[in-house]
Amino acid sequence: MSVLSNSSVVILGSTGSIGTQGLDVIARHPDRFTVTGLAAGGNHVELLVQQAMRFRVPEVAVYDQSKVPAVRAALEQAGARASVRVSGGPDAVIAMAASGANVVLNGITGSIGLEPSIAALKAGSQLALANKESVVAGGHLLFGAQVREHQINPVDSEHSAIWQSLRSGTHAEVSKLIVTASGGPFRGWKREDMADITPEQALHHPTWHMGPVVTINSSTLMNKGLEVIEASRLFDVPPDRIEVTVHPQSIVHSMVEFVDGATICQASPPDMRLPIALGLSAPGRMGDVAAACDWTTAATWTFEPLDDEAFPAVQLARHCLTASEKHTAVLNAANEQAVHAFLDHRLPYLGIVDTVKAVLDRMDAELRGNPLFTDVEEMGQVELEARRRADEMINRQ
Structure with missing residues (x-):
């Protein structure tokens, strides 16, 4: 579906990294988009109200019900209470x-983003998806909600890169997908050097500015494990044909290798506004989004193999992807707790990845009995049990 001029857009997670950058893209193209709704967790009331005022949004939703009075009061103080629901x-x-907007940008963090993703698809909206947990935890529940083909526009930089590169050939011509990883702040470290890493160190990512959970996942490379799962399900490519390579410059965002030996990549300086913009406007592209590579300046791009001993999360994710849909949901839920x-x-x-593996080991037999979820409620129950067991192990430590 091509997004036409003056398309209506709903932003989920508007005060987070994806949401704020998405609104920045929209602000540069006021003739292309009208923001019809903003949803946020509720921790940043002032920013949410500023967004509602700037984009003249008629409706705001707050995940945390207790923050509704504060939002209403702030809107009233800003002179917009009567005009914003x-x-x-x-x-x-x-x-x-589910409001039926032309595009829903889902920038929510965590598996709580699954039900909004399903609702957007069932309403017929184009889903610009940055909530990878919808794919990782939701599995067939998400894809079964689509009302037409090509309704999901990947917004993660790696999956957007693969999505763009896949335009160069048919599905039958794909040999493998290559997902790039920056390596995070501890690239080159050995496992024995990581025992005393602090949250402050792990939150210092060398190339990307993201929310705290995603940043920690990037440091453990769990995010790359989740992205392997997501790539396999989004593009219908088996896990043994998806590789991870460490590319610290974060210029090549991922690649597709074709059967004739050609490899097509998408390259650009690290800026999430580019995949967000394409997620909003695909299949067309918009101008004035992000800077391109400067080909007049000497530069070096390097690629190196992943150290699975120091960063076992990717192999753990591969195991879960092969095992069952329920395993991937438990992987994600236990990781969030850790x-x-x-x-x-x-x-x-x-202890982060160690705890996740321990939870998976404990739940393995029961997960294999019926590998697919029947509905979102069952998924929630399995996740809840995974979180409970993770908390038990954490508390014992």
């Missing part, structure tokens, strides 16, 4: 996603 709670966010515990100084850095 405010609703609260998870159902309000899902309803906004990351939050690390950020709260309740779990050592190496």
Whole structure:
């Protein structure tokens, strides 16, 4: 579906990294888009109100119901209370996603983004998807909600790069997908050097500015494991034909190798506005989005193999992808608990992936009994159990 002039857009996770950059892209193209709704968690009330005022948004949804009075008060103080409808709670966010906008940009972090993704697809909206957990945890529940082909526009930089590169050939001509990784702040470190890593160190990413959970996932390379799962399901390529290569410059965002030996890549300086913009406007491209590579300046791009011993998360994710849909949901849920515990100084850095693996080991037999979820409620129950077991292990430490 091509996004036409003056398309209506709903932004989910508007105060986060994806949401704020998405609104920046829209601000540069006011003739192309009209923002019809903003949804946010509720931790950044002032920013949410500023966004609503700037883009003259008629409706705001806040995931945290308790923050609704503060949002209403801030809107009233800004002189916009009467013109902006405010609703609260998870159902309000899902309803906004289902409002029928031309495009829904889902920048929510975590598996709570799945139901809004499904709602947007069922409403017929084009889904610009930055919430990788929708694919990782949701599996066939997400893809089964599509009402037409090509309804999902990947917004993760790696999957957007693959999506763009795939235009160079047919599915049958694809030999493998190559997902690039920056290597994070601990590239080149050995496992024995990581025992005393602090949250402050792990939050210092060398090339990307992201939210805390995504940044920690980038440091452990769990994000790359999740992206292998996402790539396999988005593009229907088996996991043994997806490779990960470490590319610290973050210029080549991913590649597709074809059966004749040709490799097509998408390259640009690291700027999430580029994949966000394409997610909003595909299949067409917009101008004035991000800077291109400067070919008049000498530069070196390097690629190196992934150290699976120091960063075992990718292999763990591959195992889950091969095992079942439920394994990938448990992987994601247990990891979220472990990351939050690390950020709260309740779990050592190496304990993040170790805890996830321990939860998977404990739940393996029960997960294999019926590998597919019947509905979102069942997925939520499995996730809840994974989080409970992760918390038990964390508390014992």
